[in-house]
Amino acid sequence: MIQEELKRLGLNEINEGTSTGQNWFSNGEILESYSPADGQLIGKVKASTKEDYEKAIASAQEAFKTWRATPAPLRGEIVRQFGEKLRAYKADLGKLVSYEMGKSYQEGLGEVQEMIDICDFAVGQSRQLYGLTMHSERPGHRMYEQYHPLGIVGVISAFNFPVAVWSWNAALAWVCGDVVVWKPSEKTPLCGVACQKIIQEVLKENNLPEGISVLINGDYKIGELMSKDTRVPLVSATGSTRMGKIVAQEVAARLGKSLLELGGNNAIIVTPDSDLKMTVIGAVFGAVGTAGQRCTSTRRLIIHESIYDKVKDAIVAAYGQLRIGNPLDQNNHVGPLIDKDAVNTYLAALDKVKEQGGNIVVEGGVLEGAGYESGCYVKPAIAEVKNELEIVQHETFAPILYLIKYSGDVENAIELQNGVAQGLSSAIMTNNLREAEKFLSAAGSDCGIANVNIGTSGAEIGGAFGGEKETGGGRESGSDAWKIYMRRQTNTINYTTNLPLAQGIKFDL
Structure with a gap:
């Protein structure tokens, strides 16, 4: 257990009905959070009912009136203060992320650092919400575009990155003038409560309404309420493609906006001109980091036939050095899957690999014995397969790496890489400039992220994050991703005493 960290995060008294920093208590079913690291109960919170949801929306609506009128640089100042709080709580929050979700402590710290980084980015963005000025065709007129906040932004996040997303x-959204209503994963509710308490500290210290940030714990029913709610103009949802399709249909039915970050089936192409050491590091971390539970995890390794055996042997040897165990022990490389349902999905996928003709190179299985009492620890597995196998075409959220052989030019490898329904992250390992540029061209990778000589896993805050096809097409984080959180308005000002019409139309009275 991590009692001291919970205490410092204000979670030492988490129980049935503990407040999440808001002025009301949730009244729904009890959500129990068990750590996949050791199977221990961390704490309990109550899910939100429909009535609780209405309180949350009402609180957000009222806060929006104040927040939208606050100058953007001042909104940025609040986000800056939030980033400073995160720096102070980094070690404790990082450990909670690790313990409740199961990723390594270093990855937990890295996730909190992502939060700090996006705060820094957003502070700068608060002074750069630029519009455009255009010349009017009518004399004595000025035209320009500006951006205004949408209102309530609904966020549905997944367990694998319980705080960063x-x-x-x-x-x-905050620097854009929006307020946020957040439904975290019911598998990691305490991470959500911890973050809510931190931002509420900042809001209280600045005499700002708590509805600027609202937390609503619960299952898919809360997501359904949010998706159908016309008071929530934008719903940002991260999770499976199946879930995303449901959210997209519900939001589109009311002509709302959705930002979707869904499944990945990410591949690294390994050409004859690749650096073997870099390839092994990128592929192994991409495949086993977070126990294969990243949307950017490496699922497929597409290797040229001339170096296939050499690369395969090196990857298999690296797997033999992996240490699997408690994620809080920094000597371990791989922690547990999130729960036993995930374990069953992993085992079913390995069975399908065998049924469909794949060859298991590194056997998987569930680990038992001392240190593995939670039943959520599994062995990272490797299989030789054909890209067209049904199981390969789907994302399995677990540490299973598929080795696929290609022949001929890099175009053949790119065709294999693109030959899946998902389009999130991709990479090529090569020192051949022509191959790299081909991979990055319009005829190359069809993914939202395309890397050269680094793996598929991970992303920097400065770049827009997201993917194409069944990954959803959304973009979060850096670049101009802020625009999705605002509505664009075109303005025309006539500063004359006449009223000329556009296109030279005459309308004399």
Whole structure:
């Protein structure tokens, strides 16, 4: 357990009905949070009912009246203060992320650092919400575009990044003048409560309404309420493609906006001109980091036939050095899956690999014995497969790496890489400039992220994050991703005493 960290985060008294920093208590079913690291109960919170949801929306609506009128640089100052609080709480929050979700402590710290980084980015963005000025065809007229806040931004986040993805959305939405209603994963509710308490500290210290940031714990029913709610103009949802399609249809039915970050089936192409050491590091971390539970995890390794055996042997040897165990022990490389349902999905996928003709190179399985009492620890597995196998075409959120052989030119490898329904992250390992540029061209990778000589896993705050096809097409974090959180308005000002019409139309009275 991590009692001291919970205490410092204000979670030492988490129980049935503990407040999440808001002025009301939730009244729904009890959500129990068990750590996949050791199977221990961390704490309990109550889910939100429909009535609780209405209170949350009402609080957000009222806060929006104040927040939208606050100058953007001042909104940025609040986000800056939030980033400073995160720096102070980094070690404790990082450990909670690790313990409740199961990723390594270093990855937990890295996730909180992503939160800090997006705050820094958003602070600068608060002074750069630029519009455009255009010349009018009518004399004595001026035209320009400006951006205004949308209102309530609904965020539905997934368990694998229980705090970072919310912050990507929230930091930008806040500087844009929006308020945020957040439904974290019911598998990691305490991470959500901890973040809510931190931002509420900042809001209270600045005499700002708590509805600027609202937390609503619960299952898919809360997501359904949010998706159908016309008072929530934008819903940002991260999770499976199946979930994203449901959210997209519900939001589109009311002509709302959705930002979707869904499944990935990410590949690294390994050409004869690749650096073997770099390839092994990128592929192994991409495949086993977070126990294969990243949307950018490496699922497929597409290797040229001339170096296939050499690369395969090196990857298999690296897997033999992996240490699997408690994620709070920094000597371990791989922690547990999130729960036993995830374990069953992993085992079912390995069975399908065998049924569909794949060859298991590194056997998987569930680990048992001392240190593995939670039943959520599994062995990272490797299989030789054909790209067209049904199981390969789908994302399995677990540490299973598929080795695929290609022949001929890099175009053949790119065709294999693009030959799946998902389009999130991709990479090529090569020192051949022509191959690299081909991969990055319009005829190359069809993914939202395309890397050269680094793996598929991970992303920097400065670049827009997201993917194409069944990944959803959304973009979060850096670049001009802020625009999704605002509505664009075109303005025309006539500063004359006449009223000429556009296109030279005459309308004399």
